[in-house]
Amino acid sequence: MLVSSLSYAQNVPSEHEEIQQLVQQINALQERVRVLESLKSDNPTSSVDGTAQTVSSPTVQTAQTDAPPGPIPEALHELHGIQWRGYGEADYKVLNQRTPELGTNGFVPGSSGSFYTGDFDLLLTARISDKASVLSEIDFGERDAQKFEVDLGRILLKYDYNDHLRMSFGRYQTGIGYYNTAFHHGSWLQTTADRPLIMEFADDGGLLPTQAVGLSLTGTIPSGKLGLNYIAEYGSSDTVRPELNGNVVEDENNGNHVNVGLFARPDSIPGLQIGGSIYHDQISDFARGPSVRLGQTIVNGHIVYVRHGIEFLNEGFLIRHVYEQTSTVFNMPAFYSQISKQFGRVRPFFRYQYINANPSSLFEDVNLRYGPSFGARYDFNDFIAFKAQLDQSLRKGQPDLDALHFQLAFTF
């Protein structure tokens, strides 16, 4: 009896397993039929075309045969043509003041709360060959009076020579630190409802040159278990930055920049990334004179851990402005720290950010500001997330700015 019980348990799958297997087989067969039908409709003369025959005929062979199968349609595994993916959001934000700040997108002056759609983002990718591909990101951003601006966020021709040398030509997001390389316009990808102010896009009032046109190289450095990677960029960021109060738009008139970075992803702690970068260019300060130029150096250091449902992001910055022909130097530190943990569908988060910009510098509108944000993200499914976030910003010389932000972020 023991033997028979043992034998039965080993040989007969449970009803649930059996149903699962059958469902999987049906799905596989349906997929094969779909592929065959698409091939037939694409090429009705396949029976007289030798190439098409070699592609289509093996698809009918069963997976159970022991002989090695011939070539199967690449449509089964490969993605051809242009791949689209969209990211959108709908927001509602309430402030404790009636004056707008660009960091609070779409805010209507005179009102303490407003709805806005933020960024609607289309990501297009296409593979040209095994090593070459194209990526473009088209962003529709809401501006005043529900007008939308179209921005080509990224357009990149990418060529991956090998793991040590991966090249991108075109418009990219500068590799200053971690956040700007990990998160782009699509709010659905990020845990919080907005970006930390130091990492805000320059055209939304952010301090850093977040986008540039040029050449970007990245890859791994042979370093054993240390897992070193590099990033090197040369291009022009040519940033036009509106002040946070929206009254003045500053054209920084950037010269070409150089940005180099190094980061480690040690084998011993999967999910950990430690690194830094140094960015340098020259910009204008038109407020001081039409020909006043200054050297801008941005140093970043970051420690990030993202694994097992935990997201722990920490980045520090030092923005150094050195005016030519004078001895004026501004050193402006900033940092943010963000932690979150997934519990089922809910991910509570906490963020603290700090920026200490010199009031005599280009960032006089930012000045000293710091404060916490906390809230939660709820994922309805793999495509829709709802976020609720409470912010407090303490500002030097101005009243505290409090905000309640709701966001419905989605991808499709």
Next chain:
Amino acid sequence: MRTKLIVGWVAIFLAVLAGLSSAAAQTGRVAVVVNEKNPVNNLSSSDLRKLFAGEKHAWAGGVPVKIFVRAPGANERVVVLKLLGMSETEYKRYWAGQVYRGDAQAEPVGLFSNGMQREAVVLYPGAVALVSVQDVKLGMKVVKVDGHLPAEAGYPF
């Protein structure tokens, strides 16, 4: 008499339980398979994690890596998620991020059967997949992980 009966039933229950767990252990074993022409014979757990995380884009000879995974619900899929330390939702979001950053063109295709995985591994020189041990067939090359084959002690999956 009654005690013997109880002991007998407990023994049967334990035997069935042992049989079930043994069967589960057998079906749980997965092998790392690559294309027959791939010269790689051994991968470290770390290499494997980097491969399935899309961090390693090419094999030593320069052949582009092609990752194949099973669709959600399959045991092989569970092993991939465990290897990466992610839930299914996190996995989806991770790959959306990889595509968004331009580090990958698409999330790895989720195949519905090991037969399809086998066809993919045979077709693509740079293919890598996880397949249940009993479904390893001709045309697949089983790679050691940390120096161990699936049946050996110390094998991680």
